[in-house]
Amino acid sequence: MLNQKDILSTIEMIDQQHLDIRTITMGISLLSCCDPDPKRACEKIYEKITRYAEKLVRTGENIEREFGIPIVNKRISVTPMALVAGASDTEDYVPFALALDRAAETCGVNFIGGYSALVQKGMTLADEKLIRSIPEALARTKLVCSSVNVGSTKAGINMDAVALMGRIIKDTAKATEADDGLGCAKLVVFCNAVEDNPFMAGAFHGVGEAEKVINVGVSGPGVVHHALQAVKGQPFDVVAETVKKTAFRVTRMGQLVAQEASRRLDTPFGIVDLSLAPTPAIGDSVARILEEMGLETCGTHGTTAALAMLNDAVKKGGVMASSSVGGLSGAFIPVSEDEGMIAAARAGTLCLDKLEAMTCVCSVGLDMIAVPGDTPAETISAIIADEAAIGMVNCKTTAVRLLPAPGKKVGDTIEMGGLLGSAPVMPVHPQSSADFIARGGRIPAPMHSLKN
Amino acid sequence: MNAIVTVIGWDRVGIIAAVCALLAENNVNILDISQTILQGSFTMVMAVDVGAATASFGDLSAALEELGSEMGLSIRIQRQEIFDAMHQI
Numbered sequence: 001m002l003n004q005k006d007i008l009s010t011i012e013m014i015d016q017q018h019l020d021i022r023t024i025t026m027g028i029s030l031l032s033c034c035d036p037d038p039k040r041a042c043e044k045i046y047e048k049i050t051r052y053a054e055k056l057v058r059t060g061e062n063i064e065r066e067f068g069i070p071i072v073n074k075r076i077s078v079t080p081m082a083l084v085a086g087a088s089d090t091e092d093y094v095p096f097a098l099a100l101d102r103a104a105e106t107c108g109v110n111f112i113g114g115y116s117a118l119v120q121k122g123m124t125l126a127d128e129k130l131i132r133s134i135p136e137a138l139a140r141t142k143l144v145c146s147s148v149n150v151g152s153t154k155a156g157i158n159m160d161a162v163a164l165m166g167r168i169i170k171d172t173a174k175a176t177e178a179d180d181g182l183g184c185a186k187l188v189v190f191c192n193a194v195e196d197n198p199f200m201a202g203a204f205h206g207v208g209e210a211e212k213v214i215n216v217g218v219s220g221p222g223v224v225h226h227a228l229q230a231v232k233g234q235p236f237d238v239v240a241e242t243v244k245k246t247a248f249r250v251t252r253m254g255q256l257v258a259q260e261a262s263r264r265l266d267t268p269f270g271i272v273d274l275s276l277a278p279t280p281a282i283g284d285s286v287a288r289i290l291e292e293m294g295l296e297t298c299g300t301h302g303t304t305a306a307l308a309m310l311n312d313a314v315k316k317g318g319v320m321a322s323s324s325v326g327g328l329s330g331a332f333i334p335v336s337e338d339e340g341m342i343a344a345a346r347a348g349t350l351c352l353d354k355l356e357a358m359t360c361v362c363s364v365g366l367d368m369i370a371v372p373g374d375t376p377a378e379t380i381s382a383i384i385a386d387e388a389a390i391g392m393v394n395c396k397t398t399a400v401r402l403l404p405a406p407g408k409k410v411g412d413t414i415e416m417g418g419l420l421g422s423a424p425v426m427p428v429h430p431q432s433s434a435d436f437i438a439r440g441g442r443i444p445a446p447m448h449s450l451k452n
Numbered sequence: 453m454n455a456i457v458t459v460i461g462w463d464r465v466g467i468i469a470a471v472c473a474l475l476a477e478n479n480v481n482i483l484d485i486s487q488t489i490l491q492g493s494f495t496m497v498m499a500v501d502v503g504a505a506t507a508s509f510g511d512l513s514a515a516l517e518e519l520g521s522e523m524g525l526s527i528r529i530q531r532q533e534i535f536d537a538m539h540q541i
Binding site: 002004006007008010011015062065066067068069249252253255256 | 486495528532539540
């Protein structure tokens with residue numbers, strides 16, 4: 001039987017500790033929309049998405065009301081568009097992005113992900129056309145998110161794609177110059193991208209997935225932070241146990257919402273993504289959890305160890321609470337979207353090199369980091385290569401979402417508003433990586449024995 | 453279907469009467485009530501059965517919320533499954 005204390009603790013988590021479901025994402029396969037006529041393909045895409053996701057937003061809102069738990073985003077992910085557009089006889093892929101944007105607007109969702117290409121081993125003609133269209137596609141759409149997978153543990157790193165993506169990120173920033181290069185916030189470069197990620201900007205519906213599926217991403221940095229405040233000064237065993245218990249509760253709620261959404265939308269349940277996804281709101285920060293463990297400021301020595309423990313405990317707690325866990329699952333460290341990270345970056349404690357180290361043990365990568373507008377494309381490519389190497393060698397997903405805001409310098413801030421927050425521009429190393437990136441080719445896949 | 457009604461705010465005359473009257477009007481049966489004053493604030497938790505309710509869950513929720521804002525209280529109704537999921541294995 002439920003007791004009053006448990007009921008009130010749930011209400012306190014929702015009211016004061018920002019407990020929410022971060023996203024319900026419907027994955028939709030668009031493989032059936034392939035057509036030699038690009039116009040016809042776009043019509044099929046629009047028709048299929050709006051038919052499948054017609055009730056997504058309304059259903060999300062009803063669940064929100066009945067269970068009293070906020071569901072912040074309702075989103076759609078689709079088959080990587082290069083696979084669908086590749087069947088059409090056209091050089092211009094931007095209309096496919098426009099079709100996605102229109103469909104997302106009709107459905108009322110916050111974002112649609114899947115303007116994507118998977119090029120870890122090589123690029124098809126369609127992949128290259130899609131990648132080259134990304135700057136214009138992101139400048140002419142509002143809700144479309146794009147991602148490119150440039151490496152994997154099995155295939156190695158496609159350095160031609162890495163070089164190209166450095167230029168594409170710069171071009172995207174330029175194409176969306178009026179909004180401080182906001183287009184780059186909707187573009188992620190992955191290594192070991194997952195096929196069932198519900199979070200943006202990297203969500204796409206993998207080819208190994210079903211016709212349609214419901215994936216749910218939970219959140220809850222505020223809840224974990226609050227729980228840790230009760231165990232001040234105690235050993236790490238206690239800290240880990242506390243995080244696990246909290247993650248279990250948060251994930252159980254996610255599982256319940258996922259099952260309910262799946263039933264009401266007559267769509268199979270895919271996964272719950274156990275992520276600690278922060279927001280710029282006070283009390284919803286991953287950085288503040290690390291500081292609660294005893295670090296003066298996030299980014300100082302000890303941060304990587306603290307994050308490693310947090311990331312692992314979140315997974316251990318969550319995995320028992322859900323019938324199927326997937327996506328990225330772990331702690332996110334998007335700088336602009338985390339109030340504590342923003343403060344640490346402003347104070348100069350959190351720098352790009354430390355963030356790179358942190359990505360070795362967190363769930364994704366260098367996320368939402370503003371760099372100077374005049375950063376060379378080759379430097380951005382080299383940052384991508386470093387991050388992809390970490391993912392490739394450690395068999396984990398890594399990603400890069402950099403914001404080279406045109407005209408901005410170290411010390412400036414980019415204001416994006418809403419969940420995207422604000423990003424202090426961080427310095428990059430001025431020494432050139434141009435000759436390194438100019439080599440191109442492929443970094444071979446690593447071996448997985450003789451480990452040291 | 454069971455749901456949990458929670459009422460939190462400053463204590464005053466007539467809170468229970470007003471909430472119970474609204475529930476009765478909508479044919480919602482009260483299964484259990486527990487009420488305390490917690491750090492000066494009035495806290496009431498009710499388990500209710502909304503299976504035979506005349507209003508939809510959404511309308512009931514909106515009516516309770518409106519009553520809450522009239523009385524300066526936070527009143528909400530949530531399906532019981534959310535609490536079961538989070539606190540029971």
